Amino acid sequence: MAGRGFTLIELLMVMVIIGTLAVVVGPRFFDRQVFDERLYYEESLSAVRYAQKLALASGCQIRARVDGTGYALSYAAACGGVASGNPVANPSGGDYTAGNPQNVSVAPTLNVTFDSLGTATGAANFASFAGGAFTLTVNLATGFIETTP
Template sequence: MVERGFTIIELIMVIVILAIISAVALPRFFDRKTFDERFYFEEVLSSVRYAQKLAVASGCSIKVLADSDGYRLTYAKDCGVGPADPKANELVANPSGEDYQGVNEYDVNIDKSLSVTFDSLGAAHPAASVEFSGGIFKLIVHSTGFIEATP
């Protein structure tokens, strides 16, 4: 009569191997830094797209500034002659009425500052590009107004 099954040594070895894999590999899947970097990149990308759409819709030039401290949208020039009309360098209001700006609270590495102004046709002056997280994420704003994001 032949009995089949695993020996206690084989079972212990499988448990040890699984413990090593879980200690080394699993933290890489749950590293929050990658998610935080992607989230900040998406925030800046969203603000650039919003600035372009607002410039086209309002007919007023909008400037986007993004650097290692955060991002903000401002009016590039006076918009209208009334006292309540937006003036140059004033912060743009977001849809909820607050200032459209954000802080780089995750300390995402940015290779250089991004400063782009969109005109009433949606074109960008000057064309610019910026890399986040050592080149993992790239944001390119072409002079035609085309906004390219990779990946």
């Protein structure tokens, strides 16, 4: 009964094709850059939304700054015994600041201050992340935080 199974040449060709695919396509599945960019964008978005909610709940003016070095929330004016410029505390007790460990590009710097009504003031009300892949915009008149995508 001849003709059953594969020849050695056929098996070697299959191994060469699989090896070539592993070398060419494999690294694309393990590239973390896109995930790191999205993570920093989502963290920054969460921080800006938290700043707005804290301003509404506390009645204090809260400043949110997001740039290529990280993000930070601080008090824009003295309020309730807290001096102007002091960092906002996060729920675990530390400062509500974080760095940008993956060096995701952010331009320009987002720098807005939320008031007790949730509206915003600031010179720069938007930031583009990762060369424009993600955008965070704060409408100064309404305080609406818009994102794309």
